[in-house]
Amino acid sequence: MWQQAINGVFLGAIYALFAVGYALVFGVLDILNLAHQAVFAVSAFIALAFVAEGHVPLAVALPVVLVAAGLVGIGLERVAFRPLRGRSDSNISGLISSLAAATILEAVALQIWGPDVQRFPIGTFPDKPLRMLGATVSALQLTIIGISVVLMAGLTTLLRATRLGRQIRAVAESPRAARILGIDVDRVIAWSFFLSSALGGAAGVLFGVAFNSVSPDMGRSVELKGLAVIILGGMGSIAGAVIAGFALGLVEVFTVVQLGSSWRDAVSFGVLFFVLLVRPSGLLGRAAIREA
Amino acid sequence: MPGFLLAYQSLLAFIGLNGLLALSVYCTLCCGQLSLANAGFMAIGAYTGALLTQNAHAPFPLALLAGALLPALVAVPLGLPVLRLRGVFLAIATIGFGEVVRLSFVNWSYTNGALGLVAIPRKTDLWMIWVALAAVMFGLARLRGSRAGYALEAIREDEAAARTMGIPSTQYKVAMFVLGAAIAGLAGVLEAHLTYMVSPGGYGFSRAVDMLVYAVVGGDTIFYGPVAGAAFLTVLPEALRGAGRALGLAPGPLRLFLNGAILLAVILFLPNGIVSLPRTLRALRLRRASRAALG
Numbered sequence: 001m002w003q004q005a006i007n008g009v010f011l012g013a014i015y016a017l018f019a020v021g022y023a024l025v026f027g028v029l030d031i032l033n034l035a036h037q038a039v040f041a042v043s044a045f046i047a048l049a050f051v052a053e054g055h056v057p058l059a060v061a062l063p064v065v066l067v068a069a070g071l072v073g074i075g076l077e078r079v080a081f082r083p084l085r086g087r088s089d090s091n092i093s094g095l096i097s098s099l100a101a102a103t104i105l106e107a108v109a110l111q112i113w114g115p116d117v118q119r120f121p122i123g124t125f126p127d128k129p130l131r132m133l134g135a136t137v138s139a140l141q142l143t144i145i146g147i148s149v150v151l152m153a154g155l156t157t158l159l160r161a162t163r164l165g166r167q168i169r170a171v172a173e174s175p176r177a178a179r180i181l182g183i184d185v186d187r188v189i190a191w192s193f194f195l196s197s198a199l200g201g202a203a204g205v206l207f208g209v210a211f212n213s214v215s216p217d218m219g220r221s222v223e224l225k226g227l228a229v230i231i232l233g234g235m236g237s238i239a240g241a242v243i244a245g246f247a248l249g250l251v252e253v254f255t256v257v258q259l260g261s262s263w264r265d266a267v268s269f270g271v272l273f274f275v276l277l278v279r280p281s282g283l284l285g286r287a288a289i290r291e292a
Numbered sequence: 293m294p295g296f297l298l299a300y301q302s303l304l305a306f307i308g309l310n311g312l313l314a315l316s317v318y319c320t321l322c323c324g325q326l327s328l329a330n331a332g333f334m335a336i337g338a339y340t341g342a343l344l345t346q347n348a349h350a351p352f353p354l355a356l357l358a359g360a361l362l363p364a365l366v367a368v369p370l371g372l373p374v375l376r377l378r379g380v381f382l383a384i385a386t387i388g389f390g391e392v393v394r395l396s397f398v399n400w401s402y403t404n405g406a407l408g409l410v411a412i413p414r415k416t417d418l419w420m421i422w423v424a425l426a427a428v429m430f431g432l433a434r435l436r437g438s439r440a441g442y443a444l445e446a447i448r449e450d451e452a453a454a455r456t457m458g459i460p461s462t463q464y465k466v467a468m469f470v471l472g473a474a475i476a477g478l479a480g481v482l483e484a485h486l487t488y489m490v491s492p493g494g495y496g497f498s499r500a501v502d503m504l505v506y507a508v509v510g511g512d513t514i515f516y517g518p519v520a521g522a523a524f525l526t527v528l529p530e531a532l533r534g535a536g537r538a539l540g541l542a543p544g545p546l547r548l549f550l551n552g553a554i555l556l557a558v559i560l561f562l563p564n565g566i567v568s569l570p571r572t573l574r575a576l577r578l579r580r581a582s583r584a585a586l587g
Contacts (some may be wrong), residue, residue: 032380042303083560095383096508097559099501103552111545220497224391227384235380245343262399276385279375 003135004253009279012249013148013211015215017242018222020152021196027172027236031094031185035076036200036226037219038105043201044218045113052121062147062205069201070194076101077183077193078129099223109216117215125209144206150271151202152242155195159238168192172236221265225252229266231275234285244283301418303530305486308421310490312479314506315428318473321512323465324448325379327499329370329386330476332393333363335495337477339403339485342412345485352415352485360474367473368466375465390500397492408491415485418508424482425519432515444468446561475557476503498548505555511565520567525551 020042025033038247043065080097087093128139159165167188170178179185207222208214229248233240251265275282295337313330320327344350350358374385398406442455446454447461471539484490512519529547536546562568 032383034383042504049569080556087563087565092379093559095326095380096504097556099504100556100559103501103505103548106557107545107549107552110548111541115544162325224388227387231381231384243375248548262395263396266392269392272388273373275384276377276381280377280381 004257005192005250006135006137006141008250008253009246010145010210011253012246013145014207015222015225015249016242016245017148017151017199017206019226019233019245020155020238021200021203022230023084023197023233023236023241024155024168024192024199024227024237026230027238028168028189029081029094030236031081031091032098033076033081033193033196034095034098034223035080035102035105036196037223038102038109039069039072039076039200040204040207040222041214041216042072042105043204044214045109045118045210045216046201047205048118048120048214050291051105051124052118058120058205058209062202063080065205066198066202069204073193073195073197073200074190075195077190082189106216113216115216117213119212119214120209140209142249144210147202147206151199155199156238158195162186164191188233188248208224224265224272225268230273230282231280232282234282237282238283240259240282240284249265301525303391304399305416305418305421307526308418308425309479309483309486310503310506310522310526311425311519312421312428312475312482313503314510314522315425315432315515316472316479317503317507318432318512318515318518319475320382320465321442321469321476321507322448324451325375325465325469326383326504327386327449327469327472328383328497328504329367330472330503331495331500332386332390333367333473333476333562334480335393335397335490335492336363336366336497338410338490338495339397339480340388341481342409342490343403345415346409346412349470350474354562355415356478356481360478363477363480364470364474368555369421372462375469376462386500387497389541390495394492394496396497397565406492408489408493410489412484412488412490414488416482421482421486424478427548429519433580436515440464460498502551505551509554509558509565511567512529513564515565517565521565525554525564528554 020037021036021039022033026035026060033063047058047061047065049157050056050064051058054061054224075253081094084093084097096106125140125143129136130139131137157165159168167183170181170183171185171188171192175185179187203222204219207218225248230236230241230242232248233242233244248268248271251271252264255267256264264285297347313334316330316333317327317373337359341355344355346350357435365573370385371382374382397403397408403409426453435444443454443459446457446459447464451461480490480495487562506525507518508521509525511517528550529543532546532550533543536543541549558565562572564572
């Protein structure tokens with residue numbers, strides 16, 4: 001029981017970290033970035049390249065990959081989202097252009113790294129089991145939970161206490177009012193993409209390390225979970241995404257224990273569809289559910 | 293059969309099939325909704341049809357009918373709650389739905405799990421695909437200028453305004469979603485009986501994106517646009533295969549990259565698709581000419 005709870009928190013930390021990226025961009029731009037999962041996968045590959053070919057320790061590679069993922073995010077915004085801004089159908093065309101960007105990123109990853117699953121070399125990270133309150137936890141699991149929590153806390157602090165954070169929240173509230181107040185809206189949106197993609201990239205690296213498996217389509221299954229998380233948490237709510245991420249991780253682990261592993265992915269869809277039926281605004285979402 | 297037709301038979305068959313799939317996505321796009329469920333609907337249709345002909349020895353027309361009806365029936369409870377909400381919720385719910393359908397077939401031992409069904413009898417002829425395509429196009433063409441056609445256009449342009457005018461927008465959106473599911477299912481049955489096999493891997497997320505790319509690249513504001521897009525994007529990778537090999541690019545990534553790059557270019561510069569290219573060029577030329585005339 002205790003063991004399963006720890007496994008659930010571990011899984012949930014990665015889901016939450018990934019989904020916070022969706023929530024941040026959706027909160028600011030009102031657009032779902034479907035290329036988020038591609039950034040997730042590409043970042044894992046970049047980290048793998050650093051560790052396996054560059055022989056750089058993972059602790060050094062991680063910050064570099066975060067910045068690289070953030071830059072990919074800025075590029076995404078520049079190419080696939082900014083040109084559409086102000087267009088009347090920007091909701092649906094933004095979805096489509098982010099799919100296009102995801103397809104391009106995936107093609108690049110396939111061309112460079114091939115379709116097969118790749119693994120980190122042995123001994124990249126310590127995998128010493130620790131005994132805690134009668135449960136077995138690996139040092140790796142604890143590290144991953146720790147890094148996720150620190151990153152999410154960092155984002156929350158940034159949004160709450162810094163100038164950039166205030167500007168991001170202002171743009172999320174109303175881009176027009178923010179512009180009148182002298183905020184450079186385009187710059188703020190670019191920063192939001194940087195942060196979102198950096199966190200998505202971190203989630204990708206941690207996921208790749210946690211399951212020691214990196215492949216171009218690794219983002220697919222996580223995408224569904226991330227979407228379930230933001231629906232459950234409420235579209236655009238970062239606190240909601242964090243809570244829902246941990247909740248989904250726990251529910252998934254307990255479902256697998258009770259019903260078997262083939263139900264793992266049905267959980268996300270079940271949660272997703274149930275929330276859409278019963279409470280489309282999610283746990284902490286705002287009420288704008290219908291197309292205005 | 294003339295030599296040309298014989299040589300390009302499979303290419304023509306896939307142009308027709310992809311055209312049908314593109315039209316199935318067009319059904320939802322034309323009222324401003326993005327659905328990624330159609331690969332799942334196609335899978336349900338393909339499996340239904342294949343099980344009927346292979347295990348029950350049912351006549352092919354019956355398999356086609358069942359393969360179109362069952363996805364349509366599934367589409368109603370999926371679409372009804374979600375289509376009341378904003379467009380982004382449909383995209384999310386349909387991504388989830390597609391994944392669940394694929395995983396269900398992977399885990400279902402009756403249909404051979406991840407391996408899928410093989411040695412399905414060959415029943416599909418080229419003419420059937422093109423007749424089905426023509427019929428669907430005819431139906432969608434008739435919609436234009438009709439009361440329902442105007443209603444769909446109004447919903448696409450501004451749903452709130454359309455609802456104020458008394459158009460029951462949710463009903464229209466659900467109807468088109470169901471129609472799209474039926475068309476995707478039909479295409480699934482036809483494809484299964486052309487390629488002899490169905491497997492869950494063939495109906496994943498990338499398949500759903502492919503269909504969307506055909507429809508958007510061709511042009512999603514007019515019924516022949518998606519078919520043009522499907523034809524263009526089915527022929528292009530074949531035509532560029534040689535060039536890709538010369539550059540050391542594998543066909544898989546090359547096709548994927550082309551799809552993504554062309555989709556991005558179209559959505560940025562030609563929002564009404566390649567069928568609007570002549571009109572756009574003419575407008576551009578006119579503008580340039582008038583500027584020149586004004587000095």
